[in-house]
Amino acid sequence: MTTLSSLDAATTLALAPLVSSVSPAAEAGSVASSLAALSSSTVVTIPSASGLAVLQTYTPEGTLTGTAPLLSWAGDNSDIVSLTMMGNYAAQTMAGHFAGLGSALLDRFKTTGGDYAQSVSVSSASGLAPVGQGSNGPNGQIGLTIRTKSGVTVEIELGSEDGGLSVSIKSSGTLGESERSALAKLSDGFQQAIDGLSAVPPKLDVSGLAQFDTSALASVNFHYNVTGDRNGNISASYSQDSSARSLSVTSAAGAMNVKVDTRHSALWGTGAQRAASIASYLAQFDHANSRGHGNAALMSMFEDGFAQMNEDYGAPSGETLPGAAYAPALQQSDQAMLTGLADFSASITDTSTSPNPMRPGEVDSFSYQVAQSTQLEGSAREGRISQIQQAHLSASYHQALQGGGAPVLTSSRDSQNYDYVRIDDSAQSAVRIATARGVLLNATLIQSSAQNTRDSKYERGVLVSDVNTPKDTSRPTNLLSMLEPLIEKGDAARNTAAWQQALASIHGMIFLNSA
Numbered sequence: 433m434t435t436l437s438s439l440d441a442a443t444t445l446a447l448a449p450l451v452s453s454v455s456p457a458a459e460a461g462s463v464a465s466s467l468a469a470l471s472s473s474t475v476v477t478i479p480s481a482s483g484l485a486v487l488q489t490y491t492p493e494g495t496l497t498g499t500a501p502l503l504s505w506a507g508d509n510s511d512i513v514s515l516t517m518m519g520n521y522a523a524q525t526m527a528g529h530f531a532g533l534g535s536a537l538l539d540r541f542k543t544t545g546g547d548y549a550q551s552v553s554v555s556s557a558s559g560l561a562p563v564g565q566g567s568n569g570p571n572g573q574i575g576l577t578i579r580t581k582s583g584v585t586v587e588i589e590l591g592s593e594d595g596g597l598s599v600s601i602k603s604s605g606t607l608g609e610s611e612r613s614a615l616a617k618l619s620d621g622f623q624q625a626i627d628g629l630s631a632v633p634p635k636l637d638v639s640g641l642a643q644f645d646t647s648a649l650a651s652v653n654f655h656y657n658v659t660g661d662r663n664g665n666i667s668a669s670y671s672q673d674s675s676a677r678s679l680s681v682t683s684a685a686g687a688m689n690v691k692v693d694t695r696h697s698a699l700w701g702t703g704a705q706r707a708a709s710i711a712s713y714l715a716q717f718d719h720a721n722s723r724g725h726g727n728a729a730l731m732s733m734f735e736d737g738f739a740q741m742n743e744d745y746g747a748p749s750g751e752t753l754p755g756a757a758y759a760p761a762l763q764q765s766d767q768a769m770l771t772g773l774a775d776f777s778a779s780i781t782d783t784s785t786s787p788n789p790m791r792p793g794e795v796d797s798f799s800y801q802v803a804q805s806t807q808l809e810g811s812a813r814e815g816r817i818s819q820i821q822q823a824h825l826s827a828s829y830h831q832a833l834q835g836g837g838a839p840v841l842t843s844s845r846d847s848q849n850y851d852y853v854r855i856d857d858s859a860q861s862a863v864r865i866a867t868a869r870g871v872l873l874n875a876t877l878i879q880s881s882a883q884n885t886r887d888s889k890y891e892r893g894v895l896v897s898d899v900n901t902p903k904d905t906s907r908p909t910n911l912l913s914m915l916e917p918l919i920e921k922g923d924a925a926r927n928t929a930a931w932q933q934a935l936a937s938i939h940g941m942i943f944l945n946s947a
Contacts, residue, residue: 506551506598512536517552517597526572526661527630529592534574534626537588537599538619545607545615551598572658576622579651580611590626614648625654625670632662636733638670638679639740646674646746679737685730686782686798690737693775697748699806701772705939709771710739712943713802716823724827724855726798727782734780742773754808754815755867761924761931762872765915768935769863769875769942770806770819777803787830788841790893794852798827802944814868821944825857833889848893854886859944863911872919875911879945880904905945911938 509518516536523529540548574590584605591598607615621640628637644652651673659665666683677692701709714735721731756763782798802823809816831851832839839850859881866874883903889896915934918924923931 502555504553504555506549509550509552511550513540513548513599514550514552517550517599521552521554521595521597524570525630526570526592526658527627527632529570529572529597530574530590530626530630532623533590533597533599534576534588535619535623537590537601538576538616538622540601541607541612541615545603545612547600547602549598549600551596553594553596570658570661572656572661574626574657575653575655576618577653578615578618578649580607580614581648581650582608582611584611586615588622610648614645618644618652622654626656629656629666629668630658630661630663633729634663634666634683634733636668636679636681636736637740638737639743641670642672642677642740643744643746644672650674677741679741681733681737683730684783685727686780688730688734688737688778688780690734690741690778691776692741694745696751696774696806696808697745698751698753698808699770699772699774700745700748701767701770703744705767705772706742708939709773709943710742712940713738716802716944717800720800720823720825720857721798723857724798724800724825725796725829725831726780726800726827730780730782734778738776738778742776745774752812753817754810755813755817756815757812759870761919761927762867762870764927764931764935765872765875765924766817766865766867768939769865769877769911770817771804771821771942772939773804775804775806777801787838788848788850789843790841790845790848794828794830796829798829800825800827810867815866817863817865819863821861821942823857823859823944825855828852828854833891845893849891850889852888852890854888856884858882861942861944863942872912872915875915877909877911877942878906879909880906881945907945909941914938 503518503521505514508514513533513536516532520529520531520533523531537548570592571594572590572592576588578586578588580586582605584603584607586604586607587600587602589598589600618641621638621643624637624640628635638654641652641654652671654670655668657667664684666681668681669679671678675693675695677690677694679688679690681688700706717731717735717738720726721728753763753766756766779799779801781800784795784797786792786795788794800823802821804819804821806817806819829852830839830841831837831853833849833851839847841847841850859879861877861879864874864876865872881904884900885903886898886900888898915924915938918928918931918934923934
């Protein structure tokens, strides 16, 4: 006979919601312990913890509290991927849903290369989705497609929708041991890319994907698409093969794209030279963002992507610059006059806004493009090289007359005291080199820039000044004249410290001049 002598105690227990951060079995065990701790005159007979029923109450959203979630698995859930999913399904963010899941999937390739699929759907005993999950929660799709050198294609998908999780691996053929190992080595890079984009604010980390084993893998394609998360909506893609790399990101803040052409390894400088070139470009990006009042977080992602895609191109093919094959000093001098980076194009565009209700045509905007293109002509004995770097900035913004910050603009004339600034800048740096029979015949550098700033000043909504300020510069430099004395004295042939110092000095001169 079951006796309940303390109705108040039982009622109190029934009104206490279950803790959602622990598993359903743990929740049931916790409640059973609480019942046993009631007064000694209370005796409760419980057939099993899983059969425990308590009074149910409703949340303000109309869902039941104290209802343990029910999990439905597509297959056996005893493997490490399923265990990872079991720990993630209740998370309220994409970062929590996909924590460790991408790396767990790729780690499978250490021992097996077979296809795999698993999914878990979540509901409550009432048939309703658990609180915080369902159609109003964050949804995401993440994928990684890899093609091996032998032609096998492997597709990896992760999905989160309506509070559930799904993963799959599909292979078009049997993988060899070296291919499985190369795939497993991508596990950290795959997870880092996921974790970065899922962070608040989002960050970009594709460096681990960019450094895949090119002896076993031919290409890698990554995509990320999330809606309704803390970061809002964000989508990203990264692709890489033996000839090109491409990155794109789109979010509420704006959009960015970076493309790198890696076909000509003769353009690749040393690691130190690339690092110096990347540092110079990042300084240019910072300058443009500061001048145009761009979105700092989006520019940070842009800079990270640019640096990660250019820091290491892998093993060079052995290609040499035209006209420099038989003279090491000439090869050095030509390389010093180039950036050492592969050709690229990149752009970033902030989402435009119209902050002034009295003049909606005045938009705050930021758009920046930068590119490098190189032409190689000739043979090993003689040749011509032309490398052009270009950048363009178009921006507009509102600035308070006092303090220089963003003004608070309303429909009141008293708020209409501000500068509306429009910027249109461009810059170019062009190097042209000619060589024949081991002799440097010509080497010139032409740098130019054009800045145009228009400042319209308003006081109580009345235009009081409208000033347009152009600034153009052009500077030619004869690089050959800087090297000829050292060539004639034999410093070039002996590769002296003076020769190396001159080359370093020239390399520091060739970048874009935005002033």
